[in-house]
Amino acid sequence: xxxxxxxxxxxxxxxxxxxxxxxxIARGEFLTMLGPxxxxxxxxxxxxxxxxxxxxxxxxxxxxxxxxxxxHKRGIGMVFQNYALFPHMTVSENLAxxxxxxxxxKSEIEARVKRALEMVELPKFxxxxxxxLSGGQQQRVAVARALVFDPKLVLMDEPLGALxxxxxxxxxxxxxxxxxxxGVTIVYVTHDQTEALTMSDRVAxxxxxxxxxxxxxxxxxxxxxxxxxxQFIGENNKLxxxxxxxxxxxxxxxxxxxxxxxxDKVNVKGVxxxxxxxxxxERVEIVPTDSHQNQVQGKIEELIYLGDHIRIRMNVCGNDExxxxxxxxxxxxxxxxxxxxxxxxxxxxxxxxxxxx
Numbered sequence: 001x002x003x004x005x006x007x008x009x010x011x012x013x014x015x016x017x018x019x020x021x022x023x024x025i026a027r028g029e030f031l032t033m034l035g036p037x038x039x040x041x042x043x044x045x046x047x048x049x050x051x052x053x054x055x056x057x058x059x060x061x062x063x064x065x066x067x068x069x070x071x072h073k074r075g076i077g078m079v080f081q082n083y084a085l086f087p088h089m090t091v092s093e094n095l096a097x098x099x100x101x102x103x104x105x106k107s108e109i110e111a112r113v114k115r116a117l118e119m120v121e122l123p124k125f126x127x128x129x130x131x132x133l134s135g136g137q138q139q140r141v142a143v144a145r146a147l148v149f150d151p152k153l154v155l156m157d158e159p160l161g162a163l164x165x166x167x168x169x170x171x172x173x174x175x176x177x178x179x180x181x182x183g184v185t186i187v188y189v190t191h192d193q194t195e196a197l198t199m200s201d202r203v204a205x206x207x208x209x210x211x212x213x214x215x216x217x218x219x220x221x222x223x224x225x226x227x228x229x230x231q232f233i234g235e236n237n238k239l240x241x242x243x244x245x246x247x248x249x250x251x252x253x254x255x256x257x258x259x260x261x262x263x264d265k266v267n268v269k270g271v272x273x274x275x276x277x278x279x280x281x282e283r284v285e286i287v288p289t290d291s292h293q294n295q296v297q298g299k300i301e302e303l304i305y306l307g308d309h310i311r312i313r314m315n316v317c318g319n320d321e322x323x324x325x326x327x328x329x330x331x332x333x334x335x336x337x338x339x340x341x342x343x344x345x346x347x348x349x350x351x352x353x354x355x356x357x
Contacts, residue, residue, distance in 0.1 A: 007057035035206030077146030092126035230278035283349035292344030
């Protein structure tokens, strides 16, 4: 459906904001561009929309080059963070506007507006103006307007950024369900990794103008390919050390305090390499047994009760920001700040990664 072919973007002719982007997006896919501010994700979306020209390379839509096609002729729906609704128009008039621009007849416009309002569960709000709607309702109208003319592709730029947490989560599911029911191709930009994991078929993680990893959400979380992705996606414990032994897909890593750990060798090259070990807090157990390949002593620095789990911050191997998440099973806890406890984790949950390229 969409292809970026060696696309680059520079605003000043010197610094590349997007560096040699090659990306294929399938028809009907929900692809999220995820990354911190300045990573190139929004610029990539704006080039696809036609609001920014590519400095180098070509963008294709349905197999056709579109670099020289103006935005209004690309057949793309767009949802912005600030909704961009016309305040002087009613909801129905806002939805009718893109249809009138396309010179559709009145009966067709009325039918499409009615269908779009029903799709976002606002069938009785057509006569209201945007100012008479809540933030969530305005966002629904913005989504409906992007979909009302049956675009080939819908682009969403941080569309839920202005909503509160509960409404934001609700809208994530609603947009996901709309995508599933219509089968439209969506390219979504966000810096919120939970949003990306919740909604997407695939996620492209951007940093410094380069896609660091392009994967399904579960693979992104379970199998990060470098330290940046591991740190950016979800909470993560980071331990740095030197590779002292390599055995097939495993390696032994010596930490600065002398502790040796075994880890899944993801992209370290060999003995002598510096490496960063990535370990998810929920994969660590407070263990009384010898069942784990990695076991170390840790001192409890902080206990935080969070309802469904207990967050335990510990000092482990000289790192006092090491976090363990323990599921709340309704048991009474005999843990307290200052306690020393043995903790452990399996080799497969412990990823030896190099620094980001």
